[in-house]
Amino acid sequence: MSKIFPIKNSSACALKWGWNTFRLYNGKSSSCHRVAPEFVPVEQFDQFHNMPKVLEDRALMRKGEWPVGRGCEYCSDVEQNGGLSDRLYHNQLPGQTPVNFGGLDHVTPSISEIYLDNTCDLACVYCIPDFSSKINQELNKFGPNIIGLKNITKVADSDQYLELYLNWLDKNSHSLTRISILGGEPLLQKKMWVLLDFLKTKQNPNLELAINTNLNASESTVQQYVETVKELILRKSIKRADIRGSLDCTGPQAEFIRYGVDLGRWQKNFEYLSHYKWLNLSIHQVIMSLSIKTIAEFQGQIQAWKKINPRITQGFFTVDGPNYEIYHPEIFGSSFFIDQLSTLANNFICMTDHDNICKDRLIGIINVLSNSKVNHTRLKKLLLTLNQIDQRRNTNWRLLWPEIEEFFIEQKIQNF
Helix, strand or coil, rough: CCCCCCCCCCCCCCCHHHHEECCCCCEEEEECCCCCCECCHHHHHHHHCCCHHHHHHEEEEECCCCCCCCCCHHHHHHHHCCCCCCHHHHHHHCCCCCCCCCCCCCCCCCCCECCCCCCCCCCCCCEEEEEEEHHHHHHHCCCCCCCCCCCCCCCCCCHHHHHHHHHHHHHHHHHHCCEEEEHHHHHHHHHHHHHHHHHHCCCCCCCEEEEEEEECCCCCHHHHHHHHHHHHCCCCCCCCCEEEEEECHHHHHHHHHCCCCCHHHHHHHHHHHCCCCCEEEEEEEECCCCHHHHHHHHHHHHHHHHHHCCCCCCEEEEHHHHHHHHHCCHHHHCCCCHHHHHHHHHHHCCCHHHHHHHHHHHHHHHHHHCCCEEEEHHHHHHHHHHHHHHHHHHHCCCCCCCCHHHHHHHCCCCCC
């Protein structure tokens, strides 16, 4: 097995072969979370990583061509603007190449990313009902939002897919280097604890376990998780445990964006976790038009935490999916956010190699924005969306972002 992905051309991506994202709630699979998913019938479950569309993508990438309309445009656009894309980042990491690669396109993934359920206690503005039961409830109550998101109904037997996944895992866990559990909010989901109990029955001393969490759970739940993964490590069921706490910025802006979050609880949980140096703790941050205002202030807090625990890492990402159209900062043009983001980059303290990579990704986002132009159509949708949120949640976005309201006025963006 090659430790570093061996296909070297302008489009081939290690994730297309080595990474699988599966969603139990709708039975859909993709080669990373940015790529359009493909439905997997229960009778074909064992082929969930080798469905027809992903095989077509791999064939194109072997020839140095980008798949079109599949979601790979995200990395293509970042690279065209001089940024460090997910593709380039993962292509240089060991452990991404499937153990049975051997030049084949039918492979067993090395990384399994699993969405167990959409149960969540937050309704983040850039999220969707597939990943948040709170958003689904809101859409069920008020109807579709401005960009057409509707409430979802149950479309797959997630219990059956969990059983199939555990059966597959029983046979293939030795081929995995990582299992990543995503939401909704994993710490609130019974299926996550079922998966952890299953892992206790296996010995996989090379397996990494990661969860993405909003850290809004009770302190006792967070403590229970820590004790559980500690037991898994002692049993040699896993090699290490990663916890990615999601928070984009700070202050009332963060509370508007991540609707329902208790910032005091988030900080208490994060600082509790930071005392366990054997945990790999990171902060997942989305750069979007509403988070930039207080992101530098939040960075100051992060850098203080890093002085106490230098193993803390962070990652910058941009909004994607259906909400890309309204929340990506590019719609404000090249100059509106540039000073704030440049200040963030200039004051970003690099203490580790991971910090250097994180800063490079941030600079890549800035490079993308530097080539953007004001988009009045998308700005109008943003204004309508923010007003709709205020009506549905009894909030007031204008008090938090008066500079954005002023920009709307200058650009003659009006709410009719």
